Amino acid sequence: MSETTEVPKKAKTFDRLRVLPQEVWSSLFRHPLPDSDLGRSQTSFTNFFLHIHPVKVNVHTLKPLYTMGLGLISFFLFVILTVTGILLMFYYVPSVQQAYDRMLDLRGSVAFGTFLRNMHRWGAHLMVAAVFLHMCRVFLTGSYKKPREFNWVLGVVLFLLTLFSSFTGYLLPWDQLAFWAITVGASIAGYAPVVGKEMQFLLLGDTAVGQEALLRFYVLHIAVLPAVMTLMIMVHFWRIRKDGGLSRPEEAALPVAAAEVPKARKFGLQGLVRGQVLNAGNSPEKTVYSWPNLFMAELFVFVFTLAVILVLAMFFDAPLEEPVNVTHPPNPAKAPWYFLGLQELVSYSAFWGGVGIPGLMVAALLIAPYVDRGRKGVGKWFARERLLANTLFVSFALLNVILVIIGTFFRGPNWEFVSPW
Amino acid sequence: MRLALAIASLLILVVHGSVFYQQFFHRWERHQTAYFDQAKSLSKNDRERAALNERSPRIEQTIVTQFGEQRVDRCITCHVAADDPRFAGHAQPLKSHPYLVSLGDKKKENGSWERRHKYADFGCTVCHEGQGRGLQAQYAHGDDHYWPEPMLGFITQEPWKKEYLPYLKGKEYLEVSCAQCHTEENFAGTPTIAKGRQLFFANNCYGCHKVEGISDGTLGPDLSEAGHKFKIDYLWDSIVDPRSNAANSFMPKFNLKPDEVKALVVFLKSRKGINFAETGLERYKTRLAEATKTEGGPAAAAKEISGGAELIDRFACTACHKLDGKDGGIAPDISYAGLMRDEKWIGDHFRDPRAVIPDSIMPTFRFTDAQFQAMTVYLAGRKTPVAATLTGKELYKEVCARCHGEKGDGLGPIAIYLDPSPRELTKTAFMTSKPRDRFKKSIAEGVAGTSMPPWAKVMSDGQIDSLLDYIDTAFVKSKRPAPKDRKLPETNPVAMSKESVQRGEGIFVARCGGCHGRKGDGKGPNSLDILPRPRNLRNTQFVNSVNDRRMFDSILYGVQGTAMPPWIDYGLNQNDVGDVVNFIRSMNKKGRE
Missing domain, CATH: 1.10.760.10 (Cytochrome c-like domain)
Known part of the structure; x- marks a missing residue:
């Protein structure tokens, strides 16, 4: 009180004005760019967007060839898709009368319309691929093992959600490609025993693809699925922290004797943790600060992903075929490419291709961590100890890829074998 | 790492730059700017110039709601001078649409024109088609091959032949x-x-x-x-x-x-x-009116009966058929109709061609009864046989080659429109496996249920013989061996019964269906690759004309020169064949289906 009265009033106002920008800045960012270890810790700890990261990470986590950044790429693609998707929503109307005209407007007269659509389209395709590759990475490095079993299950569910998001978005342009791809895709769902037809009806809101299906797919695509996925991604990330960071080989995480805490001791708040103490960060000699090591790597992955999408969107236009003609199916009518493996199987057997085999594959993926309980071989690509599991997985993954390739390039009219050359 | 980051960032910057450039420097803006400049120099007074100065490039469009679905025509964004007569001599896109009397445009007394179809009402795509919403030439004009309505008579799309x-x-x-x-x-x-x-x-x-x-x-x-x-x-x-x-x-x-x-x-x-x-x-009303249309009275009918020849001309029968000098090159020669068929046959055939030739492609025309009658009378009256002086070779050329082909290969000009196809006379294996009598009978009496008519009245018996001689020397080129002694029943030894037909059907579906089809219509899955085509066993006229002995012959010993194998070698005995024959006969019984 006594101090302030001595300062001249005018100077006080001026000084306050002078420090205002800095005050605003420091209220936003609590710490200046860090130049000490304490600063580095505080920076990552006190920022909302950074605090999901640990303050220090194991050097193994940062090896580019270990993760290849696939999980992050998938996440950033999700972000890019959300942003471009929201922008596209400003122009789109989910009505069979208007949808196609809106596409023409996007291409013709909306500012950046073509570009946004291209980004969204190629982003969606890339995301399916990235999520699939991410799953391969996690399996082949044995990272789904205890304690990460549940996170693997979440990941498989996220993969299915990604496919479904892409599938629901496929219909929205309401051109021949969209209409017949969804018609084929939805009839694959219809091959399920007992509930197949009901499921198809629930999905389409009708016995054939039409206005009801368009509306349903739209709502699923822009509201339901993104919301569910956002939630699942949050849990997925949270579990990474709680499961002790990314998987790594045993030698990288030196075993620390689990401290069994005697019951008689009294604790502060931290002491409520009981039982085995988690290993995360318990090998200080092999960790580095997240700032700048981890954040720089993440930034690079983001910039790289964005650059790829932008270049793709620049040089390749998203397809827009004829307006829907329900009486004139293209020959062959093909599902979206990621379902062509299924369509290929369906061409041999409707039930096994459409429901049986994919159902079994998903079930196998979901229970894999609970069946394969060996603790060896975690954190290494193609570990010798996991030869059987890896071989099985690679065979099935390759089989799928080959089926997709056959379905995409080698199938002509009447689903007959053709050579793409 | 930092270098990679810098390169990727630069890439993003470059892409942004070029996308923004494309976005803010449209071609249509250049067209409009050029139009404003030229229009200013053509303006006669300051008011016009001031009005042009006010304008800046923007997307111009006409929304047309009068013609079907709503159309949004943005063509005038580039073709901004479409309605400005001063630009008649300019190059596209700044050319004005011509004024044409044929379009109903009127020249007024002061020399200016008035359009009949005003663009504010009609837009552009109502007449020209194309994609009204597009702002890039390739999309707007419909060069994009996905667009169903490219500009009529102006644009051809890439996949077109x-x-x-x-x-x-x-x-x-x-x-x-x-x-x-x-x-x-x-x-x-x-x-x-x-x-x-x-x-x-x-x-x-x-x-x-x-x-x-x-x-x-x-x-x-x-x-x-x-x-x-x-x-x-x-x-x-x-x-x-x-x-x-x-x-x-x-x-x-x-x-x-x-x-x-x-x-x-x-x-x-x-x-x-x-x-x-x-x-x-309105459309529904016209349809109703058409459905209840009544035919002309008896007087009109009487008049038409006498005009058969004229009707055949009017209905363009010779667009397909051959009649004297006129030849449509698609359907059989009807010049000798009166010698081949009687009035009833011709009349039945007119009203429903497939009632007598089951696989005919001739349309069922909806003429009046009187018209059918008139044409039937005319055709049945055509009774001039071929010249008695014609030799076998000349005869073949005159009446056979049109179906069986000049070379006897069964590929005459109209052969592809006939089902079953004309016999391939060069197929020695078949031609030598049947006795000459059989061929003579086919020529003289025709083959029921097919386009092969009876020629007995068109040519003399001697002519048929010389025709057969010609076929043997020119096409078959090989002697018939002495007929093999085959054990064949004259009539089916297995009595016709429900059980026999059922057994026959079982054998037929298992053994014959692959080629003859499960329904026996000759369209089994293998039939596409087989020439001559498997017989349509639902061709009642044909089946009824074939006796049991021939059926047993064809099934048990096969048909040489065709895909029909000798089933005796594949485990069918006489009783099995009897069942199959009963099944085939049962399909062609009257009253069944």
């Missing part, structure tokens, strides 16, 4: 749009459509194809909406080469000149289902 391209351009195609409102048959502005409509009748297209309000054919696809469904290259292709788009089509190849094809294409392209000129209610 190269050889047709020169024919697919031209102002005639714009008549398609005129006809959406000007539906009168002989509207002066649509001469090509009138010509196409006339050709549609002259070539008997109406016999097979339905076009609502014009014809009722049921044999070929309904073309009432052909213009809406198909692009002009598809229509052109389907007329010139019917099997190019539908491999199973039995539509004949008509010998049309390019300008005739063009007229037909324009005519068909103008059939878009409901057009702008009528409402659904």
